[in-house]
Amino acid sequence: MSFFLTTQGIRILQILVASTVILTLFFSVSHFSSGELRDAARNSIAEHVKVGSRGPPEPKPANATLDFQEIIYLSMPYRTDRQDALSLIAAVSGLKLTMIPGSALILEDDVDWDVDIRNIMGKFSWQLRYNNTLRWGKNVEQGWKEDCPYGCDWDEIFVGQCGGKPNQNRLDLHQAYTDPASPALSTLQPWLQKEFSTLWNISESANTRVISPTWEPICLMGYALSRMGAMRMLYNIGGWRPFGNPVDNEIAWRTSEGVLSGYTLSPPVFTAWRVGGSQDSDNDAGLNAKPANTKGNIEGYSRNLKNGVRKSLPEYFKKDFWNGMEGKRVDRLET
Numbered sequence: 001m002s003f004f005l006t007t008q009g010i011r012i013l014q015i016l017v018a019s020t021v022i023l024t025l026f027f028s029v030s031h032f033s034s035g036e037l038r039d040a041a042r043n044s045i046a047e048h049v050k051v052g053s054r055g056p057p058e059p060k061p062a063n064a065t066l067d068f069q070e071i072i073y074l075s076m077p078y079r080t081d082r083q084d085a086l087s088l089i090a091a092v093s094g095l096k097l098t099m100i101p102g103s104a105l106i107l108e109d110d111v112d113w114d115v116d117i118r119n120i121m122g123k124f125s126w127q128l129r130y131n132n133t134l135r136w137g138k139n140v141e142q143g144w145k146e147d148c149p150y151g152c153d154w155d156e157i158f159v160g161q162c163g164g165k166p167n168q169n170r171l172d173l174h175q176a177y178t179d180p181a182s183p184a185l186s187t188l189q190p191w192l193q194k195e196f197s198t199l200w201n202i203s204e205s206a207n208t209r210v211i212s213p214t215w216e217p218i219c220l221m222g223y224a225l226s227r228m229g230a231m232r233m234l235y236n237i238g239g240w241r242p243f244g245n246p247v248d249n250e251i252a253w254r255t256s257e258g259v260l261s262g263y264t265l266s267p268p269v270f271t272a273w274r275v276g277g278s279q280d281s282d283n284d285a286g287l288n289a290k291p292a293n294t295k296g297n298i299e300g301y302s303r304n305l306k307n308g309v310r311k312s313l314p315e316y317f318k319k320d321f322w323n324g325m326e327g328k329r330v331d332r333l334e335t
């Protein structure tokens with residue numbers, strides 16, 4: 001099942017793409033098979049959840065499309081620098097991304113994620129599917145028969161917000177769970193430190209993530225849409241009704257109004273990767289005005305990740321062939 005765009009939809013997407021390139025997590029509610037994990041090395045999951053013999057299955061890493069039908073990213077055709085970087089980190093992480101050239105939206109093409117992304121998303125999906133106390137209260141087993149990754153009840157899932165807030169009147173609606181890949185509080189950006197310490201009243205975020213109902217998130221660095229969610233957005237925002245504000249604000253306001261709903265994961269797991277200078281922008285004026293004089297990805301940085309995959313590449317690709325050959329001579333090789 002694929003998501004189709006109306007003219008209005010394409011218009012929104014064009015607006016979204018105007019500033020940068022984007023990538024999308026999509027999924028359709030109609031059919032899901034539990035994807036076989038290709039990579040045996042990724043099959044081990046650090047934390048085993050104790051459940052009875054009649055309980056839900058154990059969490060397992062998400063598949064190469066993070067259990068969504070597809071991960072789509074949108075990239076301006078000329079940003080081959082960003083496309084190359086994204087291909088590299090996707091391959092290293094065992095992810096499969098599909099690029100849509102030109103105009104469209106939903107994970108931005110300048111994001112970073114943790115080396116452990118498939119376990120992170122696998123645990124998150126497991127919580128929404130088998131331990132969703134936000135939705136079911138204590139009777140989480142009501143959801144066990146549903147067959148959707150991340151559960152079947154959401155329009156949108158925010159995993160790449162760069163700010164925003166939860167519903168201050170319903171702070172009770174949140175749940176914390178263990179994730180060994182969640183970074184320490186002291187390493188988080190101030191807005192996240194504040195969220196954990198003053199809203200969730202959690203004094204340490206290491207090994208802990210919080211799920212809450214989406215309220216007013218900022219940024220569209222990474223988010224998922226269900227098919228129904230995509231249609232609801234087009235209906236509520238996409239030109240069907242008047243629409244004159246930045247699209248992330250529109251989504252936030254429609255969500256706090258309650259006509260769209262979903263979940264927000266905190267700390268977010270897709271975060272902005274910055275290299276400095278004009279390369280951080282797709283804005284033509286910016287690009288024309290300045291030479292691309294950055295050091296590329298080598299000295300770039302991201303925040304709020306424990307082990308960002310981009311920073312892991314030097315170690316991943318490390319090789320020192322000639323030094324390794326030092327002192328070795330064919331006639332001296334031991335047999």
Ligand SMILES: *[C@@H]1O[C@H](CO)[C@@H](O)[C@H](O)[C@H]1NC(C)=O
Binds near residue numbers: 067
């Ligand atoms: C991952 O799982 C989803 C949901 O079951 C499925 O739609 C998708 O095709 C799978 N991806 C891969 C690469 O197998």
Ligand SMILES: *[C@@H]1O[C@H](CO)[C@@H](O)[C@H](O)[C@H]1NC(C)=O
Binds near residue numbers: 049131133178
């Ligand atoms: C299920 O969710 C509750 C919070 O709502 C949490 O306390 C508990 O640790 C979770 N269970 C597992 C196995 O993660």
Ligand SMILES: *[C@@H]1O[C@H](CO)[C@@H](O)[C@H](O)[C@H]1NC(C)=O
Binds near residue numbers: 171172198199200201
């Ligand atoms: C955290 O503490 C503040 C101040 O006491 C309170 O207003 C807020 O509701 C608490 N949050 C939760 C999730 O209980």
